[in-house]
Amino acid sequence: MAGDGRSPTTGRRVVMFPFPFASHTTPMLQLAGLLRARGLGVTMLHADFNAPDPARHPELAFVSIRESIPDEVATSADLVQQMIGLNDACEAPFHAALAAELARGGGGQSGQREVACVVVDGQWYKMPGAAGRVGVPALALRTDGAAAFLTLLSTPRLRADGYFPINGMCTRDRLDEVVLGLEPLRVRDLIRVDGSDDETMLHFIACVTDAMRASSSGVVLNTFDAIEAPELAKIRQELSRPAFAVGPLHLLAPAAQQEEQHAPDRGCLAWLDERSPRSVLYVSLGSVATIDLTAFEEMAWGLAGSGVPFLWVIRPGSVRGAGDDDAPPPFPEELIETVRRRGKIVAWSPQREVLAHPAVGGFWTHCGWNSTLEAVCEGVPMLVHPCFGDQTVSARYVTHRWGTGLDVGRVFERTAMARTIRRLMARELGPQAPRERARLLMRQARHCVEEGGPASSALDDLVEYMWGL
Template sequence: MEKQAQTRIRLVLVPCPYQGHINPMLQLATILHSRGFSISIVHTQFHAPSSENHPDFEFISLPDSLSDDLISSGNVSAILVAVNANFHEPLTDCLVQMMQSEKERGKVACIIYDELMWGSEAVANSLGLSSIMLRTNTVSAQLGRNLVLQLMRDGLVPLQDSLLQEPVPDHYPLRYKDLPVSHFKPAQNFEEIVTKISDVRSSSAVIWNTMFCLEDSLLEQVRQRCSVPNFAVGPMHKFAPCLSSSLLAEDFSCMSWLDKKADSSVLYVSLGSIACISENELSEMAWGLLNSKVPFLWVVRPGLVAACSKWEAPLPRGFKEAVGDMGCIVEWAPQKEVLAHKAVGGFWSHCGWNSVVESISAGVPFICRPSFGDQRVTARYVTHVWKVGLHLEDELKGDEVVRVVRRLMTEQEGTEIRKTALELRKAVENSTIKGGSSFNDLENLFDMIRSF
């Protein structure tokens, strides 16, 4: 999309302070900037995004008043509730200052906020500003959250063991065990979060980082029920230049290792930026990958194993020596570049939505090992609706790792899944070209913003 003349219309974007939410918000900011809008990123001090790769944006850090104990607890639900409560006054003061200096800074047209920063909508409404909600997950995951909320109100959460394997009526392919039930305490926090993000309130529109070719019927349901426009503009990273917004340092040395491997021969393994596993699970993964005899690039980030901050410590004794050049182990990888590399033929993923979007866009199939929340919903759609992956469920054992890795990477079943993944990549590509569904929704979004 060609860059148009600067309009001096300023957009204020408020990201949620987690990697999987920062990435799509900065991608959206890059797309909007390419169309002439001035961009201000207003963010928390906690997990503050880097401004290094975005010199044209204004970054404004506001106090979030999170205690060290709350941050170290890792209780995402409690952190989000606290952030929204604490951020109201600083965000209000910031926006008032921006509105008072519009002659120098440009008119503030609207606030675009991550759905998990729901307090931003109330601030915008109190100041007479338009707001737009960004949903960084899937429509299927959002509908799953709404169902969990209803189950909670009916007193059915926690779910009974006898129900877990049963299919959820009218929600194929989900089983009750796949629903995004939160295990963070207290349960009231999760209920508050889902209640807040389910209601667009005074917002003028909703933006989704998804595609019509993936969720056509679900998007139609949402559009029929919702009183404001819903724009499906994914995959946003395909509309924006490939600039890193990673909170962790990316190790590009793995790219030269990939250059030496045969096409579609390498399994990329990454469980995202938040999920934790036990030391025993890490050991079963390690020996399973080794015994599969399939080359692998494995991200073992600091904190992947609970209570371990050093990535080398928990790896089994003698593992790295036994692997040799068959494997490459890094703390963090440049994921979009890795998935685009011709040597990568599969992705063992936690099924966070950013990772799934990037892999589908690259035509790379999955081994799904979801950790929590929306990831379980997404994994079922990957394996049972879009049919571009295998699900590695239940207790993690080395023998099962070997079996599933070989199924995807060396057997005929994997060849067929890879063919489906390439077909889906083509459908996604078609959505981003002129006349495609995502392209058209972006154009409509631009027109709406200019009308404010």
């Protein structure tokens, strides 16, 4: 492929702009590889903040927007304020970079634009409008599930119905009330972010949904009909524009199309090789979430008390109050021998390979959408422990829509956690057992990505739509 991102066959290309978090960049890169395989060139605009590594993706052309991120945004502990700040800081540089790409391409065959469209991450609420100002249609790639996105689109109605605090009024007495129109979600499952006030979060959601309705030409979702068909239908009705369910992207795309935030410890695979089939609980709370030292110690006691072998990812800095961010937090002295004998601790893992390993029988997860999809596609039942954002929505779907997992509980208590771990890992049989439900969804996911299957057809429809923009 030419270094300028042009298609070697058609000359037409798509410009893409991921949000600068690894969990958002990876699906964008996966989609880029799939579009390129269908004859479109790809130019990847990117922020210098958390920039992807072009050397890992030589088939794509990368162009920095050369933004300037204020220090208070780059280091903000308030995730919502950080996302707002990134939008503010990147809008003008993105506009300039996209205009330069459009000018560089000139006119294509029969006077068509060489740049067919731009695909921006769904958290870039300022970018669809910026693309429109240079005359390029914009599509949004949602890196959450359809249920989570539908929840965002429904937020004005939810607020009017009193599901969010208004003028200081509290909804605590309604936390376990099922949200009408979004079943099986309860009020407590609606999207919130600890450390961000509700008004700021609701402002951000309004910016995202308003941009989708006013400035986008469609939405691309990393999901599939077998698990979210009703939600996809409602999204299409809400937006009155195309919504393409092209997932699971990681099953369709080459394995190389992935950004790793940390170097994975591949030695854990050899450790798994020595374990019995479906005997190990894999524990990982993702690339962003943190827990306090008390919760960490209760997790450790719960894992020890379960009697189950475990592979535990403890990311540097993921345990608050543990002292040195670069060192693993100290285990209670009474558990050190148990951890050495029955557990394996790593700073980061090759997660897809871990979930696909025959020794892994369960996944204690924060329910980030990438992790949830990866578990679904490998038929691994989940122990859900959502931390913030869309994770509460995905966790509720795992336990009460798909039936592929159990809830670890809102209060960390070692005895209850040990009991739930044993229940998840038990060889329970029957069509409603989490393990059997997980295997059913795995088969449906694999059918979806077969040649001529729903995901392949959706990708073909997406490419045809892009050509017509």
